[in-house]
Amino acid sequence: MKSEFTRILNKYSKINKEKSLPSISIDCVVFGFDTSSLKILLVRLKEKDEWALPGGYLWKNENLDDGAYRILEERTGAKEIYLNQFKTFGNVNRTKDFFDGHPDDLWQKQRFLSVGYYALTNFAKVEPKVDDLSDASEWKNVHELPNLMMDHEEIFNTALLELRKGLNYRPVGLNLLPEKFTMPELQRLYEIVLDKPLNRGNFYRKMTKYGILNKLKETRKGGAHKAPNLYTFNLEVYNEALENGFKEAW
Amino acid sequence: MKSEFTRILNKYSKINKEKSLPSISIDCVVFGFDTSSLKILLVRLKEKDEWALPGGYLWKNENLDDGAYRILEERTGAKEIYLNQFKTFGNVNRTKDFFDGHPDDLWQKQRFLSVGYYALTNFAKVEPKVDDLSDASEWKNVHELPNLMMDHEEIFNTALLELRKGLNYRPVGLNLLPEKFTMPELQRLYEIVLDKPLNRGNFYRKMTKYGILNKLKETRKGGAHKAPNLYTFNLEVYNEALENGFKEAW
Structure with a gap:
C-alpha cells in the first residue's frame, strides 16, 4: 500500500x-x-x-x-x-x-x-x-x-x-530591524550574522560613513542609561547601495 | 534550401x-x-x-x-x-x-x-x-x-x-597579472576594472593591510625612475581570501 x-x-x-x-x-x-x-x-x-x-x-x-x-x-x-x-x-x-x-x-x-x-x-x-x-x-x-x-x-x-x-559591500538591516532602531541594535545584528563581537567605535564610524542612516531627533526612552538615539534607514541611499554596492570601498 | x-x-x-x-x-x-x-x-x-x-x-x-x-x-x-x-x-x-x-x-x-x-x-x-x-x-x-x-x-x-x-572582499589579480608585478601595475588593474582613478597612497595601504602580497627583494629595472619593487601574491592568504573573503572588513 x-x-x-x-x-x-x-x-x-x-x-x-x-x-x-x-x-x-x-x-x-x-x-x-x-x-x-x-x-x-x-x-x-x-x-x-x-x-x-x-x-x-x-x-x-x-x-x-x-x-x-x-x-x-x-x-x-x-x-x-x-x-x-x-x-x-x-x-x-x-x-x-x-x-x-x-x-x-x-x-x-x-x-x-x-x-x-x-x-x-x-x-x-x-x-x-x-x-x-x-x-x-x-x-x-x-x-x-x-x-x-x-x-x-x-x-x-x-x-x-x-x-x-x-555585509562588506551591501547594506543589511531593512526588513530585519524595526523601522526605528538604535545603533547598538544594528551592531547586534552585524555581530550575530558575522558571529563575532565588533568594536563599538569602529562600527559607528563605518556605518556613519556609508550614509545609509538618518539620525532621528527621538531617543529610545525607558532604560536606566542615557536614552540612545534612534535611526531609520535612508531608503534612497540604502536601495542604491543594495543595487550597486557601497561607494566608499575603493 | x-x-x-x-x-x-x-x-x-x-x-x-x-x-x-x-x-x-x-x-x-x-x-x-x-x-x-x-x-x-x-x-x-x-x-x-x-x-x-x-x-x-x-x-x-x-x-x-x-x-x-x-x-x-x-x-x-x-x-x-x-x-x-x-x-x-x-x-x-x-x-x-x-x-x-x-x-x-x-x-x-x-x-x-x-x-x-x-x-x-x-x-x-x-x-x-x-x-x-x-x-x-x-x-x-x-x-x-x-x-x-x-x-x-x-x-x-x-x-x-x-x-x-x-574587489571589496576578494582578491583579484592572480591569472590576470604576470607572476611578478609592481604596485602601480596592480593599481592599474583595479583602476581598469573599477573604471576610475585611485589614490596611490590609499591603494598601497589597503593592499598591504590585506596581507596577500609578498614584497620581493628584486626591483623592476630599466626605467628612467627609481626601480619599483616587485611583488608576488602570497598564495596561501590569497586563496583563503578567495574562498572566505578578506578578514579585515568588519
Whole structure:
C-alpha cells in the first residue's frame, strides 16, 4: 500500500509534468532576526525525519525571479521581501538518494539544479505555512539546525557565507530591524550574522560613513542609561547601495 | 534550401537531446587583461551579425561546475582558470527571438536558463577557438563591444558588476597579472576594472593591510625612475581570501 507521502508525490508528479520546467528547482533560505538570534525558516517533511528549505519548481511560463517570489509567498505568506539569488547548485546526484525506491517516471526524481535565493525578514512579517508534503513549518536557530534533506545544509551554509560577505559591500538591516532602531541594535545584528563581537567605535564610524542612516531627533526612552538615539534607514541611499554596492570601498 | 547554420543546429539538436540536460545552459564571461585594457572573449556566429559569450549545454551526467570548466576549455583551450559562478539568468523569453523560424522540435529552441560564470585570465593563456557554429573568436575591449545575441549583454554587465563588487572582499589579480608585478601595475588593474582613478597612497595601504602580497627583494629595472619593487601574491592568504573573503572588513 502506498504511503500518504507517496500518494502526494504522485499527484504532484502529474501536475508538474504539465506545468513546470524540467531540471530546475528553487530553494529559499529565509533569514529572520529577533534582536537576539538569527533563524531560518524550515519545513518538516511528512513521514521523514528530515527538514527542508522552502522550495519548489519553476513554471514553464514564469520568470525565474517571479518563481522565487511566488514560492516564498506560498510557503511563508511573506510578500515584498528582498530576495537575493546567490548560487545555483548542480551536482549530479544531489537529489538522488531522496527518491530511492520511487519509480523512475516520478517527475520529481529527475535530476534537478536548484537555484538558491536568500531572503531577509523579521519574524512578524511571516506566517509559516505547511503544505501537502510537510507537517510543520518553523523558525530554527542557525546554531541548532535539525537534519536537513539532500544538499540543503550546503545551500544554507553558502547563503550564510554570502550574507556575511555581502555585509562588506551591501547594506543589511531593512526588513530585519524595526523601522526605528538604535545603533547598538544594528551592531547586534552585524555581530550575530558575522558571529563575532565588533568594536563599538569602529562600527559607528563605518556605518556613519556609508550614509545609509538618518539620525532621528527621538531617543529610545525607558532604560536606566542615557536614552540612545534612534535611526531609520535612508531608503534612497540604502536601495542604491543594495543595487550597486557601497561607494566608499575603493 | 537549409543554410549551413541550420544544418549544424539540426545536427546538434539530435546530439543534445540524447546527451544534455534540458532547460540549462552555461555562459562564460572570460575577462582578460594586458596591463592596459580589459577585454572579454567573444565568438561570432556564422551567418549572423551577432557575437556571443562562449557557452554550451550541460551533460546529463556532469556536475554543473565541471560543465563550465569543460565548455571554457572547449571554447578557449584554457585550463585551470578560476571560474566564479555569479548568477543564473531565467527570464521566460530570453532566447526566444533567436530561434524564430526554426521548428519547435529543435532542441535548442526550448526555454533555457543560463548559469553565468566569469573567468579571469591573461591573454597568453588562451587560444581562442572557433567551433562549427562560429567563424571567429576574438578578444574585445569591454568599452567597444559588438552587438551581442540574446541577453548576453545583460550577462556581461552583471559579470562586470560582480567583478567590481568582488574587489571589496576578494582578491583579484592572480591569472590576470604576470607572476611578478609592481604596485602601480596592480593599481592599474583595479583602476581598469573599477573604471576610475585611485589614490596611490590609499591603494598601497589597503593592499598591504590585506596581507596577500609578498614584497620581493628584486626591483623592476630599466626605467628612467627609481626601480619599483616587485611583488608576488602570497598564495596561501590569497586563496583563503578567495574562498572566505578578506578578514579585515568588519
